[in-house]
Amino acid sequence: MPGENLSRDEAQIRAELLSVDGYEVALDLRSAVGDHEGDGPRTFRSVTTIRFRALTPGASTFADLVAPAVNAVTLNGTALDPSAVFDGTRIALEGLAAENVLVVDAQCAYSRTGEGMHRFVDPEDGEVYLYTQYEPADSRRVYANFEQPDLKAPYRFSVRAPEGWTAWSNGVGSLEDGTWTFAETKPISTYITAVVAGPYHYVTDSYTRTLKDGSTLDIPLGAMCRKGLAKHFDADDVFLITKQGLDFFHDHFDYPYPFGKYDQAFVPEYNLGAMENPGLVTFREEYIFRGKTTSSSYEGRANVILHEMAHMWFGDLVTMQWWDDLWLKESFADFMGSFSMVEATRFTDGWITFANRRKSWAYRADQLPSTHPITADIRDLEDAKLNFDGITYAKGASVLKQLVAYVGRDAFLEGARVYFKAHAYGNTRLGDLLSALEETSGRDLAEWSRAWLQTSGVNSLTPEVTYDAEGRITELAVVQQAALPAHQDPSADAGELRPHRIAIGLYRLEGGELVRYARTETDVAGPRTVVDGLTGAEKPALILVNDDDLTYCKIRFDTGSLDTLRAHLGDLTDPLARALCWSALWNLTRDGLMPARDFIDLVLRFAGRESDVGVLQMLHTWTQSALVHYVAPGWREEGGRLLSEGALRELRTAEPGSEHQLTWARFFAAGASSETDFQLLEGLLAGSARIDGLDVDQELRWALLSPLVAHGRADEKAIDAELARDDTASGKRHQVRCLASRPSEAVKAQAWATVVESDALSNALVEATNGGFVRGSQRELLAPYAAKYFEAIERVWAERSIQIGVLIVRDLYPALQDPAATLAATDEWLTSHADAAPALRRLVLEARDGLARAQRAQECDAA
Numbered sequence: 001m002p003g004e005n006l007s008r009d010e011a012q013i014r015a016e017l018l019s020v021d022g023y024e025v026a027l028d029l030r031s032a033v034g035d036h037e038g039d040g041p042r043t044f045r046s047v048t049t050i051r052f053r054a055l056t057p058g059a060s061t062f063a064d065l066v067a068p069a070v071n072a073v074t075l076n077g078t079a080l081d082p083s084a085v086f087d088g089t090r091i092a093l094e095g096l097a098a099e100n101v102l103v104v105d106a107q108c109a110y111s112r113t114g115e116g117m118h119r120f121v122d123p124e125d126g127e128v129y130l131y132t133q134y135e136p137a138d139s140r141r142v143y144a145n146f147e148q149p150d151l152k153a154p155y156r157f158s159v160r161a162p163e164g165w166t167a168w169s170n171g172v173g174s175l176e177d178g179t180w181t182f183a184e185t186k187p188i189s190t191y192i193t194a195v196v197a198g199p200y201h202y203v204t205d206s207y208t209r210t211l212k213d214g215s216t217l218d219i220p221l222g223a224m225c226r227k228g229l230a231k232h233f234d235a236d237d238v239f240l241i242t243k244q245g246l247d248f249f250h251d252h253f254d255y256p257y258p259f260g261k262y263d264q265a266f267v268p269e270y271n272l273g274a275m276e277n278p279g280l281v282t283f284r285e286e287y288i289f290r291g292k293t294t295s296s297s298y299e300g301r302a303n304v305i306l307h308e309m310a311h312m313w314f315g316d317l318v319t320m321q322w323w324d325d326l327w328l329k330e331s332f333a334d335f336m337g338s339f340s341m342v343e344a345t346r347f348t349d350g351w352i353t354f355a356n357r358r359k360s361w362a363y364r365a366d367q368l369p370s371t372h373p374i375t376a377d378i379r380d381l382e383d384a385k386l387n388f389d390g391i392t393y394a395k396g397a398s399v400l401k402q403l404v405a406y407v408g409r410d411a412f413l414e415g416a417r418v419y420f421k422a423h424a425y426g427n428t429r430l431g432d433l434l435s436a437l438e439e440t441s442g443r444d445l446a447e448w449s450r451a452w453l454q455t456s457g458v459n460s461l462t463p464e465v466t467y468d469a470e471g472r473i474t475e476l477a478v479v480q481q482a483a484l485p486a487h488q489d490p491s492a493d494a495g496e497l498r499p500h501r502i503a504i505g506l507y508r509l510e511g512g513e514l515v516r517y518a519r520t521e522t523d524v525a526g527p528r529t530v531v532d533g534l535t536g537a538e539k540p541a542l543i544l545v546n547d548d549d550l551t552y553c554k555i556r557f558d559t560g561s562l563d564t565l566r567a568h569l570g571d572l573t574d575p576l577a578r579a580l581c582w583s584a585l586w587n588l589t590r591d592g593l594m595p596a597r598d599f600i601d602l603v604l605r606f607a608g609r610e611s612d613v614g615v616l617q618m619l620h621t622w623t624q625s626a627l628v629h630y631v632a633p634g635w636r637e638e639g640g641r642l643l644s645e646g647a648l649r650e651l652r653t654a655e656p657g658s659e660h661q662l663t664w665a666r667f668f669a670a671g672a673s674s675e676t677d678f679q680l681l682e683g684l685l686a687g688s689a690r691i692d693g694l695d696v697d698q699e700l701r702w703a704l705l706s707p708l709v710a711h712g713r714a715d716e717k718a719i720d721a722e723l724a725r726d727d728t729a730s731g732k733r734h735q736v737r738c739l740a741s742r743p744s745e746a747v748k749a750q751a752w753a754t755v756v757e758s759d760a761l762s763n764a765l766v767e768a769t770n771g772g773f774v775r776g777s778q779r780e781l782l783a784p785y786a787a788k789y790f791e792a793i794e795r796v797w798a799e800r801s802i803q804i805g806v807l808i809v810r811d812l813y814p815a816l817q818d819p820a821a822t823l824a825a826t827d828e829w830l831t832s833h834a835d836a837a838p839a840l841r842r843l844v845l846e847a848r849d850g851l852a853r854a855q856r857a858q859e860c861d862a863a
Contacts, residue, residue: 005380022051024049026047027143027195032110033128045107045108050100050145052100052153054100118133122228123727129200135272139190151189158180170280186425200224201233221262225288253416259312264283274305274308276316291700311329317425323381353614368846374392382802406448415436448499460556461554463543463557465543476531478502500546501522502550503521504547520534543560555584555587607650608653628776641674647667698725702722719739743775748781759800782816
């Protein structure tokens with residue numbers, strides 16, 4: 001739609017012209033319930049009053065609004081013709097005064113895509129729930145505004161809601177005469193305003209703290225979810241982590257929480273993990289666990305709670321000027337989430353998860369053709385939407401972790417305190433933060449910033465070692481290789497070599513255990529760095545570069561160390577070192593430097609000894625990916641058999657009732673492929689088979705049923721019966737996924753049409769349908785959709801919302817088809833669609849890169 005994709009240049013021009021004094025937004029949401037009349041979208045009334053100033057009287061600008069209809073527009077008391085000034089996405093404003101009042105009365109549409117005002121009908125009880133989600137630029141779907149982060153203003157919201165509902169917004173609310181009125185906010189950006197409304201289950205608590213000046217800070221706490229999830233809602237643990245986080249951030253930031261209350265809403269069909277709306281943080285409701293789950297899941301939830309809380313300072317109090325500096329909030333929140341979790345909560349091993357899971361996301365993103373510097377070049381909103389990625393989050397957090405080691409923890413935190421006080425309620429760029437850190441650390445960070453924030457790619461670090469006749473180290477060096485595109489000659493002079501602060505650990509076998517006996521820290525720079533601190537040490541069985549995970553790099557091994565890991569990986573006693581080795585081995589596999597079947601063999605021999613259940617779950621994810629994408633096609637069936645046998649063996653020997661047993665049960669079900677496997681799954685569902693200690697709750701039942709459906713062992717009748725047991729929103733998503741996974745040409749055609757040719761499904765059900773449609777065991781059934789994919793994606797991108805477009809383009813790429821033919825078809829599309837939307841081309845290029853990587857890995861595995 002013209003004007004919907006706001007550019008950076010347009011935003012800059014508008015920011016130079018305008019300053020916003022305040023918003024008053026009145027929403028009438030009573031239309032959310034009851035029958036919907038007419039063929040158009042269900043709408044609600046939105047009346048917005050904006051008070052703003054113009055630097056140049058007489059100038060022109062525009063307000064943002066995406067709405068089906070505008071009833072009236074008034075500028076400075078003069079009525080404007082909506083049909084003349086509103087084009088569907090923008091309201092033209094001409095002849096501005098020095099001080100202006102704009103009033104827009106619009107009919108805005110409820111959303112089914114998780115963008116704007118999302119409306120959800122609970123299939124369990126018919127109740128309707130509403131919530132908003134805006135980042136980066138969807139508040140304009142709910143009220144008229146100036147949709148860019150650097151035009152901050154205070155807001156007053158009011159909500160007319162259906163009888164019996166409760167409404168929440170960023171400020172404290174009160175109900176009078178059927179209307180909820182909310183306290184005025186501090187100056188904040190449009191994308192973090194929020195409204196939640198409906199018959200939510202709501203629990204309260206409070207946080208109190210005595211500040212340095214002797215005053216008392218009281219923060220009302222609230223947590224909410226759908227009524228249907230209330231019986232599963234462990235609000236006490238949510239409040240515990242919340243209070244621990246508030247203690248930590250007040251201890252270290254020396255800036256009291258500035259936004260009054262702190263509500264946390266767990267909402268349905270949410271596209272993200274969570275969103276840092278001040279005073280009203282929203283989360284995906286999957287963080288409320290319906291059945292038995294692992295400590296890793298609770299750790300993940302704690303991390304997200306603390307990540308969002310860190311945003312109250314990094315992002316909400318101080319906000320980036322434009323999306324180029326998105327990392328100023330996301331990298332910091334990702335780092336502070338783990339930092340605070342490790343130091344303030346029961347999850348003291350959080351850095352292991354960070355090394356194993358978060359950095360894996362970063363390494364993958366940083367090797368795509370769309371890789372970008374942490375400080376990215378964001379031309380427009382479509383660019384911004386796609387840059388919420390592993391680089392902006394996890395690589396940025398990894399680099400900040402290294403920066404803390406470089407400037408010192410105290411200087412880093414003092415720099416943050418200086419930054420908050422200097423820029424409270426304002427907008428910043430990279431230089432503002434660097435200035436604060438340079439002031440407190442005494443270091444010149446210009447070169448560090450250039451190398452780490454303004455370049456892309458991940459370096460590889462490899463040890464080179466020589467020994468004397470007695471087996472002692474005569475020289476240990478670290479060789480650094482720049483990250484290069486897969487098609488580029490490694491001998492080419494390209495890529496960035498960076499300064500790294502690393503630890504190097506030497507490990508030896510003692511009593512059957514692989515333990516560290518020597519360690520040194522050193523600075524690595526350039527292509528080869530000699531490490532003096534370990535000269536003369538006895539010959540190690542394993543040299544681990546980047547021990548303790550101080551820097552951001554891909555770890556490589558010398559030949560002797562790799563041989564040791566092949567024989568003794570399970571004997572490595574330190575859980576962080578073990579996680580780093582697993583990650584390094586996975587990177588070797590993805591890079592086509594180690595056969596995928598060798599990685600699977602390591603998992604079969606050593607994963608059963610993994611103590612950290614989060615690492616184990618990651619290993620299972622990687623192993624499934626290796627089997628589907630990276631092993632030679634001729635070995636895929638054999639590999640699947642070995643994995644299912646190994647998973648069943650570990651399942652039967654795991655401690656009864658343990659989280660490891662549950663993890664192995666899920667992995668076994670996901671890889672089930674033989675008659676024996678299917679009989680056991682059927683027996684566990686029917687209750688005729690039993691594994692001591694394994695509680696087959698509802699969530700596990702769906703996990704057991706899914707492979708039976710995909711392999712034709714269970715039909716629609718069985719799916720319907722399971723839904724009857726679990727007639728909930730979660731059950732509906734499982735049902736839709738199972739229905740789309742049935743091995744039938746007609747089923748695949750229906751699923752494709754439902755997602756690609758229709759917009760009837762919500763975002764969550766599109767995602768569920770895609771998950772069932774694409775099954776590794778159904779390559780032949782999916783073959784006809786390769787050509788259809790390339791025929792459809794440009795139309796889909798033009799007609800659907802960005803969120804749904806991303807789901808379709810990303811999920812339905814024909815990655816399971818013949819690599820050579822699919823790569824050729826992809827290249828032909830890219831060549832013939834050179835003028836397609838850059839964000840669409842980026843998604844296709846990323847998918848192509850994944851398939852090209854799979855082709856190289858398969859060739860390595862077959863060699």
